[in-house]
Amino acid sequence: MSKITNNVFQAIRDAVNISNVIQNYIKVIKKGNNYWAICPFHNDTNESLSISDKKQIFKCFSCNHAGDVIKFVADYKKIPYVLAAQEIIRTMNLDxxxxxxxxxxxxxxTKKNKLFDLNKQIQKWFINFLNNKNNKHVLDYLVKRNLNQSDLEYFKIGYAPGNDQLLNLIKSNYDNLVQENDEFELNKLINNSFLVIDKKGDYHDFFNDRIIFSIYDHLNNIVGFSGRIINNEKTPKYLNTKTTLVFKKDEILYNFNNVITLDDNHQLFIVEGFMDAITTHKSNKPNVVATMGVELSNKHLETIANYGIKDLILCFDNDHAGFLATKKQVLKLANLAFNIFVVDHKNNDCKDIDEYANKYGYDATNKLLEQQLHISEFLLLDVTNTNKSTPSLKHSYKQDCFEIIQKYGDIFYIDKYVDFINQTLQMDEVLLKKIIEELLIKKQSKPIQNKENEYSYVYQDKKYHKTKKQITQQSFNNKKLPLTKINKHFNHLVIILLMNRKFLNRFDSQIRNKFSRNQNLIVNIIEDFYLYNFEVNAILKDSEIFIEFINKNYAKYDEIINQFTKIIQVVKYNPKLDNLIAFELAKNSFLYEWYNNEIKHLKLTNLNLDINDNQEQIANNEKLIKQYNDEKVLLDNLINASLFHKNQ
Structure with a gap:
């Protein structure tokens, strides 16, 4: 898809609420944060179709039909994607x-749309082949692989019997098929990996006696297929669609189309193969994708980042090749705006996740997937395997450990680093901890590396996310807050949030991206605390209330509880001092910089807009400027009160 056309489609998505468009075609009912409707894509009797204005997508939880606003209109009216986009422009009175x-x-x-339609039709035939009574042995095989009917429907799994059954099906209605879509021409079916031609010039099926996995892009278009052998071990285990106009393996992640429909998709498990992805899903980790045997590309990472996913958890094969692939990937990802974790395989005696689940069950697999190593821990374990039998080798080992901690470490793991290194070197614990602290401070003071490969994205906050992106989001791509300010003042920022919830709305993607995983969890806990309608000043008056809340709801996060305890206990409640402690530091923190940058950007934007053509946008920007100035006044008042108390 050309960049211009893609931008037009995105402009349409941004300009409308999906629920407003869909209600032009079917009846929708609002329940909670989403809208619901009888699904028009299968014989539905309940309101199975969920419509999310927040994510701008629809999904049926019965037939799994899903997509964006343009895809809904295209599928509902059975028209090409482009014509559906044109209809939305007209009916919604867009530019x-x-x-x-x-x-x-x-x-x-035009050709891409024809390929999508071709794949959609052939997928139906593959699914029909699987459900044919003559192919019961295939269903029996899938049951032995722990795939039930629900799995087959969710992942759109089919079967290609071979013996030219697909070819014969196409030939039986060839003229009509070609008249509707010329991609059904036999020579084009060869290019799209449905047929092959032998030396005699005869056509045959490309997939023979194979389980078929449907592969979707992130817009829920079927872009290709992969066929897995059942019996014949002499042929390749997997046979994939060749590269086409719509299928490029370095742009597609298997199951990502399902992941982005989940309510909670801030983290993503990344595995190698189809069965690993399905097994991870069945182990109560539906937020999983498979790389289909290729490395994560820049295109993959850009797509992931655009959907607000922050934590990447790698779970590649548990063998030497898998370890090398994992190490290569984490080093590539280390300088990007993601938190990187690796599933710990030390208690895993199986080659991959699918084999582990078959041996130990899905509950055990879920627990294994929860055993995650921070990137720094993973790399330290790799260093541990080196020889340390002489003083010089021990010194080299120590330097390697310190280098890893400085490059990839996180302050929340400092005690683990001390214990880890002391298992080999038996250094003075106080001295070792001080050295590591200094290394991490140096790390925070360094500028972010590899800026050309950074990916910016909108943090999908489930409680404070605004459906419509403000124009100020654009400034975030050019203005990066210093990492040192965020980390240096983090404890004081927490106190700010505990004293006034208004500033939670300023903790958006550009700020969240600078936090560690645990720091973001701390902010999320504060949000949850507000949702329980606690009196926030009670936290500072009696910190036991807050600690009890954390222990009850976040018991497994020992490090978080310890960090919170330290933060809260620093502040002894005193009406004359609370503002001083929090906001005297705040005036030098990111808040003032954030407000000043945004106000400046909005004013410059309005100056560059044509007043006749952009009256609504200019008015919206003026409202934001007033809102931000009001919040700055609130900060000024609090700081002035603090200075007054300081002089008493």
Whole structure:
């Protein structure tokens, strides 16, 4: 898809609420934060179709049909994606310039839509082959692989019997199929990996006696297939669609189309193969994708980041090749805006997750997936395997450990680092801890590396997320807050949040990206505390209330509880001192910088806008400027009160 056309589609998505469009076609009912409807894509009797304005997607929880607003209209009216986009522009009275762009659509875009339709039809045939009574042995095989009917429907698994059954099915209605879609021409079916041609010039099925996995892009279009052998071990285990206009393995992540429909998708498990992904899903970890045997590409990472996913958890094969692949990936990811973790395989005697689940069950697999190593712990374990039998080798080992901690470490793991190194070196614990603290301080003071490969994204906060992105999001791509300020003042920022919830709204993606995983969890806990409608000043008056709340709801996070305890106990409640402690530091922190940058950016934006064509946008920007100035006044008042108390 060309960049211009893709931008037009995105502009349409941004300009409408998906629920407003869908209610033009079917009846929708609001329940909670989402809308619900009878699904028009299967014989539905309940309201199974969920419509999320927050995520701008729809999904049926019965038939798993899902996609964006344009795909809904395309599938509902059975028209191409581009025509559906044009219809939305007209019915929702959007800017007609968008329509002009789409009417100039390239032949390449037309071909892509034909390929999507081709794949959709052939997928139906693969699924019908699987459910044919003559192929019961295939269903029996899948049952032995622990795949039930629900799994088959969710992942759209089918079967290709071979023996030219697909070819014969196409030939039986060939003229009509080609008339509707010329991608059904036999020579084009070869290019799209459905047929092959032998030396005699005869056509045959490309997939023979294989389980078929459907592969989707992130917009829920079927882009290709992968066939797994059942019996014949002499052929390749997997046979994939060749690279086409719509199928490029370095752009596609298996199951990502399902992940982005989940309510909680801030973290992502990354595995190698289809069965690993399905097993992880069945182990109560539905937020999983498979790389399909290729390395994570920049395109993969850009797509992941665009959906607000922050934590990447790698779970590659438990063999030497898998370890090398994991190490290569974590080193590539280390300088990007993700938190990186690796599933700990030390108690795993199986090659991969699928084998582990078959041996120990899904509950045990879930527990294994919870055993995660921070990137620094993973790399330290690798260093541990080196020879340390002489003083010089021990010195080299120590330097390697310190280098890893300085490059990849996190202050929340400092006690683990001390214990880890002391298992070999038996250093003075106080001295070792001081050395590591200094290393981490140096790390925080260094500028972020590899800026050209950073990915910015919107933090999908489940409680404070605004459905419509403000124009100020654009400034975040160019203005990066110093990492040192965020970390240096983090404890004081926590106190700010405990004293006034208004500032939670300022903890958006650009700030969250600078926090560690545990720091973000601390902010999330404070949000939850507000939701319980506790009197927040009670936290500072009697910290036991808060600690009890944390222990009850976040018992497994020992490090978080310890960190919170330290933060809260620093502040002894005193009406004359609470503002001083929190906000005298705040005036030098990110808040003032954030407000000043945003106000400046909004004013410059309005100066560059044509007042006749952009009255609504200018008015919205003026409202934001007033809101931010009001919040700055609140900060000023609190700081002035603090200074007054200081002089008493």
């Amino acid at each position: 007609l310039k968008l329509l002009n762009h789409l009417q100039k659509i390239s032949p390449e875009e």
